[in-house]
Amino acid sequence: xxxxxxxxxxxxxxxxxxxxxxxxxxxxxxxxxxxxxxxxxxxxxxxxxxxxxxxxxxxxxxxxxxxxxxxxxxxxxxxxxxxxxxxxxxxxxxxxxxxxxxxxxxxxxxxxxxxxxxxxxxxxxxxxxxxxxxxxxxxxxxxxxxxxxxxxxxxxxxxxxxxxxxxxxxxxxxxxxxxxxxxxxxxxxxxxxxxxxxxxxxxxxxxxxxxxxxxxxxxxxxxxxxxxxxxxxxxxxxxxxxxxxxxxxxxxxxxxxxxxxxxxxxxxxxxxxxxxxxxxxxxxxxxxxxxxxxxxxxxxxxxxxxxxxxxxxxxxxxxxxxxxxxxxxxxxxxxxxxxxxxxxxxxxxxxxxxxxxxxxxxxxxxxxxxxxxxxxxxxxxxxxxxxxxxxxxxxxxxxxxxxxxxxxxxxxxxxxxxxxxxxxxxxxxxxxxxxxxxxxxxxxxxxxxxxxxxxxxxxxxxxxxxxxxxxxxxxxxxxxxxxxxxxxxxxxxxxxxxxxxxxxxxxxxxxxxxxxxxxxxxxxxxxxxxxxxxxxxxxxxxxxx
Numbered sequence: 001x002x003x004x005x006x007x008x009x010x011x012x013x014x015x016x017x018x019x020x021x022x023x024x025x026x027x028x029x030x031x032x033x034x035x036x037x038x039x040x041x042x043x044x045x046x047x048x049x050x051x052x053x054x055x056x057x058x059x060x061x062x063x064x065x066x067x068x069x070x071x072x073x074x075x076x077x078x079x080x081x082x083x084x085x086x087x088x089x090x091x092x093x094x095x096x097x098x099x100x101x102x103x104x105x106x107x108x109x110x111x112x113x114x115x116x117x118x119x120x121x122x123x124x125x126x127x128x129x130x131x132x133x134x135x136x137x138x139x140x141x142x143x144x145x146x147x148x149x150x151x152x153x154x155x156x157x158x159x160x161x162x163x164x165x166x167x168x169x170x171x172x173x174x175x176x177x178x179x180x181x182x183x184x185x186x187x188x189x190x191x192x193x194x195x196x197x198x199x200x201x202x203x204x205x206x207x208x209x210x211x212x213x214x215x216x217x218x219x220x221x222x223x224x225x226x227x228x229x230x231x232x233x234x235x236x237x238x239x240x241x242x243x244x245x246x247x248x249x250x251x252x253x254x255x256x257x258x259x260x261x262x263x264x265x266x267x268x269x270x271x272x273x274x275x276x277x278x279x280x281x282x283x284x285x286x287x288x289x290x291x292x293x294x295x296x297x298x299x300x301x302x303x304x305x306x307x308x309x310x311x312x313x314x315x316x317x318x319x320x321x322x323x324x325x326x327x328x329x330x331x332x333x334x335x336x337x338x339x340x341x342x343x344x345x346x347x348x349x350x351x352x353x354x355x356x357x358x359x360x361x362x363x364x365x366x367x368x369x370x371x372x373x374x375x376x377x378x379x380x381x382x383x384x385x386x387x388x389x390x391x392x393x394x395x396x397x398x399x400x401x402x403x404x405x406x407x408x409x410x411x412x413x414x415x416x417x418x419x420x421x422x423x424x425x426x427x428x429x430x431x432x433x434x435x436x437x438x439x440x441x442x443x444x445x446x447x448x449x450x451x452x453x454x455x456x457x458x459x460x461x462x463x464x465x466x467x468x469x470x471x472x473x474x475x476x477x478x479x480x481x482x483x484x485x486x487x488x489x490x491x492x493x494x495x496x497x498x499x500x501x502x503x504x505x506x507x508x509x510x511x512x513x514x515x516x517x518x519x520x521x522x523x524x525x526x527x528x529x530x531x532x533x534x535x536x537x538x539x540x541x542x543x544x545x
Contacts, residue, residue, distance in 0.1 A: 037191075040091050040152050044179040044193030046082060047146040048157065050075040050139045052166075052203035052320065053232030072200065072232065073261070073320065074143030077164020080157060081112065081136045082147045083126040085119065088154040090178060099154055099178070106174050112158035115174035119156070126156060136160060150179050159199065167205025167229055167364055175199070204364035205229045206353060209265045210342075212373045215331055216401065216437050217421045222249065222373055224327040224342050225268035228353040228364050229261070232319050236312050238356040241325055242304035246340045248375070249329035251292035251303060254283050256325050258318045272324050278314060280305050293332060300342070303327070331375065334435040339372040374438040376463040382430045382449070391430025396447025398423045399434055406442035406458035438463045 052073040085102060089095035105122060109115040119126060128136075129150060137145045155178070159171040180191035211223040226243060230236075245251045257275030259268075287294055287301035294301035307315065315323060327342065353364045382392040398420050400406040405418035422434035425447060440462050445455035 038091050038152060038180060042180070042193055043149050043151055044195065045146055045148045045150055046155060046157070046177050046179065047144055047194070047196045048080050048139065049196060049198045050078045050080075050143045050145075051198060051200045052229075053200045053234075073166075073203065074141070075162075075164060075166045075168070075201070075203070076139055076141050076143060078139045078143075078162050078166065078168070079136055079160030080139070080145055081160055082129060082150075083116075083156045083158075084129050084151070085154045085156055085176070086125040086127055090152055090154065099176070102154065103176055106156065106176055110173050111171065112160070112174060115156060115158060129155075138163060152179055154178050157197070157199075165205070166201075167203050169202045169204055169231070169364065172199035172201060200232075202231050202234060203229055204231050204353070204355065206364045207265050207268075209268055210371060210373050211269045212437060213269075215373065216439070218331055218333070218435055220331055221252065222329050222331060222340065223269065224329070225265075225272060225324055226327065226353075227259075227263075227265075227268060227322045227324045230258075230315050230319050230321055230323055231355060234355055235357050236315050236355055237308075238312050239307045239315060239323070240304060240352075240354045240356070241307075242302060242352045243325070243327050244342050245288060245292070245294055245301040245303060245329060246342050247294045247297055247300055248331060248333050248335055248340050249293075249342075250332050251285070251288055251301065251327075252330050253328040254280060254303060254305065254325060255328075256280055256307075256323065258314075259322050259324055261321050263322055268324055272326055275324065276318070278307070278311060278323065280307070280311075292329075297335070331373075331437075334375045334377045338375040338377070338438075340375060341372050375435060376438055377433055377435040378461065378463065379431065379433045380424065380426065380443075381432075382426050384452075391426075391428070392449045392452070393426050393428045393430060394447065394449050395430070395432075395445070396423065396425045397432070398444045398446050399436065400442045400444060400458075401439065403442045403458060403460065406444040409444035409446055410454065410456070410458065436463065 052075060088099060088102070090099075102119065102122075102124065105118045106115050109118055116126060129147070137147065139145045154176055156174060157177055158174045162168045175197075177195055177197055179195060180193040181195045183190065183192045205228070207227045209225050211225065214220060215222045224243070226241070228239075228241075241256075255272075256278040257272050258278060259271040259275040263271045282305075284304045285292075285301065286303075287296060287299060288303075289295055329342070331340065355364070380397060382395040384390045384392055398406070398409050399422040400409065400418065401421060402418070405414070408414050408418060409420075421436060421441065424432035424434050426432045440460065442458040442460055444458050448454045
């Protein structure tokens with residue numbers, strides 16, 4: 001068989017291996033010792049360019065470097081392994097005939113393990129070459145990885161793990177590449193020793209993020225944004241979305257929009273507002289009351305919606321862009337550890353999507369788990385500093401996020417834009433409570449029980465993290481500031497009034513049921529009798545079931 005016939009047959013045999021390459025071709029980067037002549041002593045390379053599917057199919061590859069379609073995303077962190085198929089003599093007709101048989105074996109497999117087994121069964125041995133870890137390498141930021149200094153021969157290329165969180169739904173099937181590879185591009189008639197291949201994946205990355213910018217107090221709205229990359233070439237017949245509704249929230253609405261492909265998670269809320277709206281059918285609700293609250297105190301509710309017909313067709317018109325769902329919930333209560341996740345327990349997925357192609361379900365991959373929105377409940381208790389230490393009712397407190405607003409409230413000169421986050425009045429047991437998202441707040445004593453003087457300054461309280469509360473008796477962040485792990489400690493801080501010889505104004509309260517108690521004693525002077533108002537603040541947390 002002549003060398004021209006070799007090249008023709010090789011091109012035909014390996015068409016599948018490079019069928020995913022793109023149309024535009026750069027200047028040829030091949031070396032040749034003469035038309036049709038392979039230099040058995042030469043070395044070459046294989047560069048893998050890992051991409052998502054473009055919005056439109058490409059044509060068969062050329063083995064030369066090319067410019068990717070703008071709609072295809074370069075995939076970083078994808079593992080590839082190259083193994084040399086031993087005993088393949090590409091300088092002989094028998095070698096090309098054997099390559100035909102080997103290619104047929106590999107085309108019948110869909111993963112590295114099956115490919116290795118198929119070759120071994122037929123008596124072909126494999127040698128790992130060119131990798132950082134037993135023949136394996138990972139694509140860089142531009143989606144490429146090069147295996148250099150490869151002797152002339154036939155190589156099995158297999159895809160491994162996706163360490164870059166690219167949302168790869170299915171891996172590229174194993175394929176064979178020869179070094180060199182025949183080329184006739186640009187009028188050339190020779191062998192390309194530096195081969196470029198462009199395997200592509202069906203990709204749909206899942207991303208989820210919470211927007212708590214408008215949520216501080218009970219009744220405020222949290223919004224969760226869940227994004228799915230629309231696959232490049234999938235014949236989408238439907239798409240199903242589902243998510244969980246946390247037991248501390250009420251489901252209040254679901255919307256969807258399509259946004260540009262390069263929208264980062266930090267900009268989901270902004271992009272969603274200007275995105276192209278997708279009309280949704282009625283939302284299915286499971287485990288939710290008519291007001292949107294979960295029917296169970298310990299098990300999240302769930303929602304799901306399926307896009308069919310015109311909605312599914314719309315997705316195909318926006319391939320490789322992001323489909324974002326906005327899940328709105330109102331915060332109605334704070335229980336357990338105060339973490340609002342919109343999540344199930346254990347390994348249950350936090351958000352799910354499923355593209356359907358004529359009955360075949362393809363589930364997007366990636367990170368569907370966002371951070372949490374952390375909330376806490378603070379309990380207040382007011383007592384008299386007289387010897388009976390009686391509980392005091394009708395003590396009113398307003399809570400602000402701004403210290404100056406709290407000062408104005410105490411002075412009785414609030415401004416119109418001073419926002420009261422919570423207002424509570426103690427009951428006959430001297431107790432009151434309020435719940436807020438973790439942060440820094442200022443308590444203003446605005447309603448005073450008869451016979452006692454108003455506290456002159458706000459009290460600063462930091463509710464931070466999941467299980468810690470920091471209080472500051474004064475606004476200077478010092479004066480005995482204590483950070484408390486409320487699951488383990490009971491701490492009493494006493495502020496004495498003149499003439500009081502008691503060693504402790506309040507008894508320690510026991511930790512029960514997973515609750516911690518932090519006692520804050522705040523000094524005051526009396527009008528009719530020497531007294532002090534003491535606050536008991538607790539950041540209540542229990543493990544979420």
